[in-house]
Amino acid sequence: MREDRRPTLSDVATRAGVSKSLVSLVMRAEPGASAETRRRVLEAAEELGYHPDSRARLLRSGRTRLLGVLFDIQAQFHADLVTDLYTAARESGYELALSAVTPDRDEPEAIAGLLQDRCEALILVGPQSPVAQLSRLAERLPVVVVARGVRDPAIDVVRNADADGLHMAVDHLTGLGHRRIIHIDGGRAAGAADRRRGYREAMHRHRLDDLARILPGGLTEQDGAEAARQLLTGLPSAVTVFNDRCATGVLDVLTRAGVEVPAEVSVVGYDDDRLARLAHIDLTTIAQDTATMSRLAVEKAIERAEHAPAGRRERVVPPRLVIRGTTVPPAPLS
Incomplete structure (x- = not known):
C-alpha cells in the first residue's frame, strides 16, 4: 500500500486475514464476528491507521x-x-x-x-x-x-425572554436607588425591539416615564462608544445596554473621559458573554x-x-x- 493512500476496508481484511464483510461487521459494532476475530481486525485497523468513514456511510443511506x-x-x-x-x-x-x-x-x-x-x-x-x-x-x-x-x-x-431581561435590569437599578436610567438599544438587531419594550414597561411600572430615554446603539463596541459620547453631555446615573459587547464600548468611553464606573454611572449589559466575565470588565449583566x-x-x-x-x-x-x-x-x- 502506498504511504500517501488512505487504508481501506480491504487493506484491513488482508492484514487481519479475514473477509471484507467480517471487517465491516466489526467496524459497525454488529454481531457476527468472534471475539478473536474482532481483536485481530481492530489491531489490524490500528496498525494501518484505518478509520471508518461514517460520513460516507450515512450519505449512502x-x-x-x-x-x-x-x-x-x-x-x-x-x-x-x-x-x-x-x-x-x-x-x-x-x-x-x-x-x-x-x-x-x-x-x-x-x-x-x-x-x-x-x-x-x-x-x-x-x-x-x-x-x-x-x-x-x-x-x-x-x-x-x-x-x-x-x-x-x-x-x-x-x-x-428579552423584555423580561430588561425588567430585571431596571428593577435591579431602581432597587439600588437609581431613577435617571437610560437605555442604549440594539437598533434592528434580533431581540432589540423586545428589550426596548421591556425597558419602557419597567420604567412605567416604577413611575419613571418622564425620565425614560432611549439612545440609538447597536451590536458592537463602536456602537456603544458612539452612544456613550452622547451620554457625556448629560450623564444619567445608570445605563442599560443592548448587549455586553456594546456595553464594553460604553465603559471604554466613560473611563477615558474620566467618568468613574460605577461610582458616577452604573452600567448593565445583556448576554453574560465571556467579555462580561473578565476581571477588568466585571460587568453586571442579564444572562441568557x-x-x-x-x-x-x-x-x-x-x-x-x-x-x-x-x-x-x-x-x-x-x-x-x-x-x-x-x-x-x-x-x-x-
Whole structure:
C-alpha cells in the first residue's frame, strides 16, 4: 500500500486475514464476528491507521446526521451558543456544520454553504434575513431560529425572554436607588425591539416615564462608544445596554473621559458573554441560558429532521440577573 493512500476496508481484511464483510461487521459494532476475530481486525485497523468513514456511510443511506449552524463570527454570544450547540448535538449523535457571517461574507452566502453540505436541518443564530426569506428556506428543510422571534408556523423558534431581561435590569437599578436610567438599544438587531419594550414597561411600572430615554446603539463596541459620547453631555446615573459587547464600548468611553464606573454611572449589559466575565470588565449583566437554548434548538431540529412530533413551535427561555462590579447605589446629590 502506498504511504500517501488512505487504508481501506480491504487493506484491513488482508492484514487481519479475514473477509471484507467480517471487517465491516466489526467496524459497525454488529454481531457476527468472534471475539478473536474482532481483536485481530481492530489491531489490524490500528496498525494501518484505518478509520471508518461514517460520513460516507450515512450519505449512502440517504442521511448525513448533520445540523447546519449559521452564526456571526464577530458576536461573542454567538460563539458561546455554538459551544453549547456542539455539546447538545454530540449527545444526540449528530454533528454540526458551521457557516459564519463575516464582514466579507453575508448571510445568504453563509446559508448557501450549509445547503451544499446536505444538512438535515438548519439552526440559525440571530439571523437578519427577512421573514419571507426564512419562510422560503423552511420550505426546503427544517429551520430553527435561535435568539430571534419569527412569526411563521413553519419555523421553530428558541429565544430568550428579552423584555423580561430588561425588567430585571431596571428593577435591579431602581432597587439600588437609581431613577435617571437610560437605555442604549440594539437598533434592528434580533431581540432589540423586545428589550426596548421591556425597558419602557419597567420604567412605567416604577413611575419613571418622564425620565425614560432611549439612545440609538447597536451590536458592537463602536456602537456603544458612539452612544456613550452622547451620554457625556448629560450623564444619567445608570445605563442599560443592548448587549455586553456594546456595553464594553460604553465603559471604554466613560473611563477615558474620566467618568468613574460605577461610582458616577452604573452600567448593565445583556448576554453574560465571556467579555462580561473578565476581571477588568466585571460587568453586571442579564444572562441568557445558552445551554438550555442550545439543547432545545438541537432537539427541535432533530425532531423536524426525523419527522417526529415536535410540539409547540416557540420556546421562550427565561434570563437571569448576574450582579458584578458595574452597579452600585447612585452617588448622593451634592
